[in-house]
Amino acid sequence: MKHSIRAAAVERSGGACESCGEWAGEAAHCDHFFGRGHVAESLETVWMLCPNCDLLKTNNKPSSAWWMREFRTHALIHGYADEVHRCNVRLEVLAQKGLAND
16 A cells, blocks of 8 residues: 555544544554455545454455445545445445345
8 A cells, every 4th residue: 555545544534443433543454445456546445444343344244235334424424426436336236136234
C-alpha cells in the first residue's frame, strides 16, 4: 500500500476504527475493502479497522453483506459516490444469490 494512502486514512480516522468507532490508535489495520486484485487501491477504497473488526471482516462475521453495508455507510459519510455505487451493485448480486440477509 502506498504510504500516502495509509497516512491519509489514518488522518481521516483520527485513530478510531472506521467501523465500530472504538479507539484503535497504532493497532489499527488499514483494510483494502474490495481487495487489491479487484479494485485499484485509493483513499476511497481503504478504511482503518481495529484488530477485532479487521478479524470479523476477514471472516465475514456476521456476513459479507453486513460488511458491504457497513462500508457503504462509511463511503456515504465521506462522499465516495463511486464506492457507494460499487457496494450497491455487489449487494444486488448478493441479494440475487439469496445472501443479502444477515
